[in-house]
Amino acid sequence: MYYELLGRREPDAPTVVLSSGLGGSARFWAPQLALLNEQFRVLVYDHAGSGRSPATLADDYSIADMAAELLGLLDSLEITQCHFVGHALGGLVGLELALQRPALLRSQVLVNAWSSPNPHSARCFAVRKNLLNHSGPAAYVQAQALFLYPADWIAEHSAQLAEDDAHALAHFPEPANLLRRIAALQAFDVEARLGEIQAPTLLIANRDDMLVPWQCSQHLAEQLPHGQLVLLEYGGHASSVSDTATFNRVLLDYLAASA
Template structure:
């Protein structure tokens, strides 16, 4: 898979691995890089079947496949221990990786993630699938900001969103791949196995997330043995972009506690 290794390159540098959400792009984490590269070795990657990691995904594609693909990449880079940060679908990859390869993870940060399907998110993803199938990529991309960001942030960042939409449309994945990725996150359910995950975990959730209710993160906090929940009032589903300063502060404070 396409990946980048940024920041410190010395052997003593703590390694951070970032996994993005449904879009699957390393580009999603650009707002975090300026505060991390001086102190950390940072690995970002395009997930299989997305962006620069071209692949035809199988019909039975799952979050388990995604975690396995990341494990293969990290093994190829000789990463033996790392701190994992995952947003939404990327957070599901982290939970699965913690089950598959617990010794690999020193800690994990899961942002607006979940352990099992919920009816509200299922409705949102059904709408997104309908847009993609019936109206095409342009309509899907145009609607994306509505699921990710607060309304006032959208109104105040029209120019940036226009650039983001143009980039997303120019690099839009094959429709079959995207539908299989949505099916994978809809099918994900590790609720009964959360007690087996002993990785120190920070859960970041947003009260105004209209795609994934914050109570999904609260459920994770209750059931993961070594988890803490940090609930943010503002930022929508992607506060790493829409409220970067606050998000970065919370992330850095947790990472500094782990190292």
């Protein structure tokens, strides 16, 4: 898989691994890198079958497979402990890591994640699949901002979003891979195993997230033995982009306390 190892280079520097959501691209974390690189060794990567990590995903591809792929990368880099930060689907990868290799995680931050399917998100992903299958990648990309950001932020950042859309369309993954990644996140369910996860976990959720109800994060905070919730009022599904200052403050405060 394509990856970049950034930030501090000391052998004993604490490591933060950033895992993006459905799009799978390391580029998603650009608003966080400057600050994180000052304090941590930072690993970003493109998920298999997306971005710069070409692959043909299996029909039964799963979140467990995504976690195993990341573990293979971490092993190749001799990273034995890290702080993990995952957005949405990336947060599901974090829950799987905590189950597959508990000793790896010093802490984890899960952003607008979930532990089992919910009807609202299922409806949203059904719409996205229909757009891809029946209208094509351009329609899928055009609709993406509606699921990610607040309406006022979209209105104020039309030029930036036009550039983002052009980049996303130029680097659009194989539709079959994207559909398999959606199927994987829709099938994900670790509800019965949440009590096994001992890693200190911060859940960041947004009250105005229109893709994943914030109550999914509240539930995780209640069910994980060492979970805590920070509920943000603004930012939509991707407040790391739309309200970077607030998001970065919450993230850095938690990582500093956990280092």
